[in-house]
Amino acid sequence: MGDFVYWIIIVVLSVGAGCVYWLMYRKMQQLTKKNDELSEHKENSLKSNVDLELAPYKLDPHLLKNALNAIQSHAYHSYNALDKLSNVLDYILYESDEKFVKLKDEVSFAQNLIEINRLKVSPLFDLHMRIKIAPEAGNFMIAPFITINAIENAFKHADVQSENSFISIVFEVIGNTFFLSVSNKIQPNTMYKNVHHGGIGDKTFKNRLDKLYGDRYKLVTEQKEGTYHVKLEIKLHVND
Numbered sequence: 731m732g733d734f735v736y737w738i739i740i741v742v743l744s745v746g747a748g749c750v751y752w753l754m755y756r757k758m759q760q761l762t763k764k765n766d767e768l769s770e771h772k773e774n775s776l777k778s779n780v781d782l783e784l785a786p787y788k789l790d791p792h793l794l795k796n797a798l799n800a801i802q803s804h805a806y807h808s809y810n811a812l813d814k815l816s817n818v819l820d821y822i823l824y825e826s827d828e829k830f831v832k833l834k835d836e837v838s839f840a841q842n843l844i845e846i847n848r849l850k851v852s853p854l855f856d857l858h859m860r861i862k863i864a865p866e867a868g869n870f871m872i873a874p875f876i877t878i879n880a881i882e883n884a885f886k887h888a889d890v891q892s893e894n895s896f897i898s899i900v901f902e903v904i905g906n907t908f909f910l911s912v913s914n915k916i917q918p919n920t921m922y923k924n925v926h927h928g929g930i931g932d933k934t935f936k937n938r939l940d941k942l943y944g945d946r947y948k949l950v951t952e953q954k955e956g957t958y959h960v961k962l963e964i965k966l967h968v969n970d
Contacts, residue, residue: 817838831871833867856897857896871968916958943965946964
């Protein structure tokens with residue numbers, strides 16, 4: 731049943747995006763045709779010695795072409811976002827029941843989620859993501875969705891309006907230890923309370939870490955000079 735609903739969602743979103751793009755394209759074709767008709771009418775008017783002031787205004791075809799290119803660009807970004815959303819849904823549907831998944835799959839999921847959230851902020855917003863994981867380290871095992879808490883909180887509480895605002899997310903593996911570092915400029919007058927327990931009192935996340943990793947993890951949170959930092963370290967294992 732879950733798979734059926736998932737594919738229905740994907741089909742509806744894809745068809746919807748396709749219909750919007752097709753309607754936009756048809757509209758641009760109509761405008762281009764109208765522009766050609768106006769141009770022809772203007773030429774006929776000139777030949778008939780009609781006053782130029784009475785001739786219809788001629789639209790610049792380059793302007794229309796630029797508009798069409800802009801629409802195509804938005805359609806591409808929409809398709810790209812749908813593709814990433816599809817990958818996120820796949821991970822949620824097929825990996826959520828597993829106790830551990832491959833690190834490369836968890837990081838890929840987090841990366842897709844970050845790119846989807848990127849659509850909500852200005853293109854000029856300083857969103858920095860870096861992945862420093864060797865290919866062979868991607869086969870380490872990690873609990874699914876363990877990276878999401880810090881990332882979601884960063885987007886939720888980041889100050890996206892200030893000129894010097896930013897979100898920085900770094901994934902790294904050294905030896906058999908996974909490091910996740912998330913920093914973000916927080917909104918003015920916003921104070922993260924209980925910073926030693928998930929930053930906003932999210933004890934569920936810490937309880938899950940305790941249950942899964944015991945003394946094999948370290949979670950450090952701090953707020954300093956208007957910036958909130960989360961550092962998570964986890965000792966990983968390979969799948970035997």
